[in-house]
Amino acid sequence: MELLQKITDFAGRHGMLPPKGLVLAAVSGGADSMCLLQALIELSEKAGFTVAAAHFNHLLRGAESDGDEAFVARFCLERGIPCHTERGDVRGASAARGLGIEAAARELRYDFFGRTAEKTSAARIATAHTADDNAETVLLNLTRGAGAGGLSGIPPRRGKIIRPMLTVTRGEVLDFLASRSVPFVEDASNSLDIYNRNKIRHHVVPVLRDINPRFAESVASGAALLREDDDYLNGLAAQYIAAHSDGAALDARALLALPRPVSGRVIRKLAGAPLSARHVADVLELCARTAPSGEISLPSGTVHREYGRIVFNRPPDGGDFEPVVLRAGASAVLPELGLAATCRKKSCSSQNSEKINNSFTTFLFKYASVCGNIVIRPRKTGDKIELFGGNGTKTLKKLFIEKRIPARRRALIPVIADDNGVLAVYGIGFDVRTSCKAGDTTLEINFKETGHEK
Numbered sequence: 009m010e011l012l013q014k015i016t017d018f019a020g021r022h023g024m025l026p027p028k029g030l031v032l033a034a035v036s037g038g039a040d041s042m043c044l045l046q047a048l049i050e051l052s053e054k055a056g057f058t059v060a061a062a063h064f065n066h067l068l069r070g071a072e073s074d075g076d077e078a079f080v081a082r083f084c085l086e087r088g089i090p091c092h093t094e095r096g097d098v099r100g101a102s103a104a105r106g107l108g109i110e111a112a113a114r115e116l117r118y119d120f121f122g123r124t125a126e127k128t129s130a131a132r133i134a135t136a137h138t139a140d141d142n143a144e145t146v147l148l149n150l151t152r153g154a155g156a157g158g159l160s161g162i163p164p165r166r167g168k169i170i171r172p173m174l175t176v177t178r179g180e181v182l183d184f185l186a187s188r189s190v191p192f193v194e195d196a197s198n199s200l201d202i203y204n205r206n207k208i209r210h211h212v213v214p215v216l217r218d219i220n221p222r223f224a225e226s227v228a229s230g231a232a233l234l235r236e237d238d239d240y241l242n243g244l245a246a247q248y249i250a251a252h253s254d255g256a257a258l259d260a261r262a263l264l265a266l267p268r269p270v271s272g273r274v275i276r277k278l279a280g281a282p283l284s285a286r287h288v289a290d291v292l293e294l295c296a297r298t299a300p301s302g303e304i305s306l307p308s309g310t311v312h313r314e315y316g317r318i319v320f321n322r323p324p325d326g327g328d329f330e331p332v333v334l335r336a337g338a339s340a341v342l343p344e345l346g347l348a349a350t351c352r353k354k355s356c357s358s359q360n361s362e363k364i365n366n367s368f369t370t371f372l373f374k375y376a377s378v379c380g381n382i383v384i385r386p387r388k389t390g391d392k393i394e395l396f397g398g399n400g401t402k403t404l405k406k407l408f409i410e411k412r413i414p415a416r417r418r419a420l421i422p423v424i425a426d427d428n429g430v431l432a433v434y435g436i437g438f439d440v441r442t443s444c445k446a447g448d449t450t451l452e453i454n455f456k457e458t459g460h461e462k
Contacts, residue, residue, distance in 0.1 A: 011184045015047055015172045024170040028056050029131035031170075032092075034121055035061040035084075037076040040136035042083070042192040043181040044173055048134060049087065057131070060090040062124045064117045066098045068109070069196070076193050083191070092128070094120045102369075102435035104413045106345060106420035108457045109369045109435065110203070118169075125168060137162050137171045139224040140178045140213070146227050147208050153285065155272075156238040161231030177224055204456055245273035253278065257319040260295040278320045281308030282346065294318065307343050329420065331385035336451060340384065345420060349384055349455050356448040369456075371424065371432050373442040375449040380427030382451070386419045393430045395437040404433065411436065424453060 019025045033048055035041040048059045063080040065073050077093055084091035102112035121133050142161045149158035164171055173181075185192060198206060216223045248270065252258050256278065263271055272288045279287075283306060290304050291311055295318055303312035309322040329344035339350040356372055391404040402410075408418050422434040432438035434455060444450050 011043075011176055011180050012047060012050060014175050014180075016051065018164070018175045019170070019172040022164045022170070024132065024134075024165060024172050025051065025055055026057050026131040030058050030060055030128055031132045031134055032121065032125050032128065032130040033059060033061050034117075034133065034135045035063050035080050035091075036136075036195075037063070037080045037083075037193040038136075038195060039181050039185060039192040040138055040141075040173065040178075042190055043176075043184055044134060044136035045083075045089070046185070046188055046190050047173075049089065060092065060128060060130070062092045062121055062133075063094075064120045065093065065095040066113050066117070067095055068098055068113070072196065076195075079191075079193050090128075092124045094124075096120070099435060100411055100413075103408075103411055103421055103433070104417055106417055107435070108347065108455060111457055112435070121169075131168070133169045135169065135171050136173055138173050138176050138178060138181060139228050140209075142174055142231060143224040143227040144205055144208050144213065146231055147212060148205055151204075155285070156234050156241070156269075159231065160235035160238050161228065163235065175225070175228060241269050242273055244270050245277055248274055249277060256321075257314075257317050260313060260316055260318045263318060264292065264295045279306055279308045279311075280320075280322055281306070283307065284343070287343075291318070307346065329386060329422075331383050334382045334384055334453065342384065342422065345422065346457055347422070347455050349422075349453055351382065351451060351453050354450055354452050356444040356446055356450045369434065370452065370454045371438055371442070372444055372450045372452050373431055373438070374444040375451055377441050378426050378431070378451060382431070382453070383425050384422050385425060387421065387423050391423060391425075391430050393433060393437075394440045396440045396443055398437065404430070407433070407436070422455070 025031065031048055031052070033041070033045045035045050045059070045061055052059050061080060061084050063077055065077045067073055077095075081091050081093060083089075096116040098109060098113045098116060101107070101116055102109050107115065124130070125133050146159055146161050152158065162171060162174060164174055184190075213223070220226055248266065249255070249258075252262060253274075258274075258278070263274065266274065271292065272285075275288050275291045276283050287306055291306075294302055294304055294311060294313055297313065299313075300315045301313055303310055309320065311318060311320050313319075329342055332340040332342065332349075334340050334349055334351045336351050336353050339348060341348045353375065354372075356374075387404045387408075389405075392401050393404060393407065394401040395407075404418075404423070408421075413421070421436075423430055424432045424434070430439060431442050432453075
């Protein structure tokens with residue numbers, strides 16, 4: 009089926025494209041988003057809606073990021089399409105909010121899209137997620153032990169946000185662009201295996217596509233079925249909470265009597281944060297106890313029992329997290345932060361060491377510079393670091409103030425330290441003593457989010 013027809017049919021099934029009004033296209037300059045923009049331009053000529061572009065510069069790749077911004081603006085100018093741009097300090101937001109670089113980038117990007125849509129009175133915000141993106145998301149969530157929600161893939165529509173290309177494959181995108189002579193830019197970081205999504209794209213998906221050439225479409229079909237089930241069960245959970253809870257507490261026995269797929273969703277909704285299967289099981293175990301009291305900890309706070317009631321307690325922003333020791337060949341989970349970290353020995357490559365360290369979510373430390381145990385912990389009074397590329401040694405307190413990180417968030421920023429002090433600060437940078445060169449034996453520490461959607 010021709011690409012425009014695919015988009016038209018899929019958008020029609022989900023009520024995506026308005027008969028009139030503005031559709032704001034999220035355009036990075038890459039192949040997928042340029043395909044989206046060109047497709048919307050062509051469809052708008054018949055459908056009656058208008059099109060504008062929105063580009064967010066994450067400032068993560070220096071001149072390359074600026075080049076992408078200029079490329080999108082120039083393309084839109086040549087075609088008479090309004091183009092809205094904004095720049096954002098993703099690394100600063102990552103540190104301030106205690107988020108990974110990818111998650112912080114997504115928050116800033118979608119905030120910009122939302123504000124731009126409001127300013128322009130846009131009826132829809134269109135993003136360029138494809139069938140390949142959807143399949144990668146499902147596989148990524150599968151590795152994290154996700155349930156039906158995570159395995160249902162990327163939703164076609166959420167409020168004003170629409171994803172009309174979810175049935176379109178990467179190959180179809182490239183064919184469409186070639187047929188229209190539409191240019192696009194390539195993000196060099198997409199070729200590096202520094203993100204788990206890239207590893208799946210480069211090494212897992214090709215094997216699955218050998219088994220089934222229509223792998224992405226098959227995953228999309230299965231994910232759509234799971235999404236229907238998940239939506240139905242979430243609806244039952246919401247109805248139960250509305251009828252039986254004040255938003256923070258409910259009857260323990262009644263919760264136990266619910267079907268497990270419903271009780272788990274009730275618990276997650278009342279907790280107000282992503283929970284693992286283990287956390288849900290702990291809450292149900294608390295419900296089943298004969299003792300009239302008891303308390304357990306969750307990433308989002310605590311749950312305690314008051315005789316026959318279960319009460320969810322959400323703390324204000326702040327707090328800290330439990331330190332973990334990390335050894336080569338091992339991994340550790342920071343449940344309070346929604347992060348996991350892995351550590352391994354590897355040889356430093358001159359081609360990627362700088363980009364890896366500049367991500368500030370993956371670090372390469374010169375092995376000989378590390379002394380004793382590696383610990384991931386909150387900051388301590390007196391912690392100091394001499395940032396690579398910085399201006400001398402500073403206390404973390406001063407560094408956080410300079411980065412304008414709110415005081416309530418500072419204890420939630422992971423500090424990587426050894427017996428000699430701070431090695432690196434998640435989302436901010438690494439100490440000069442850990443820097444490596446090509447051929448050095450290194451320790452690679454990689455953080456990943458335990459519940460990220462692209």
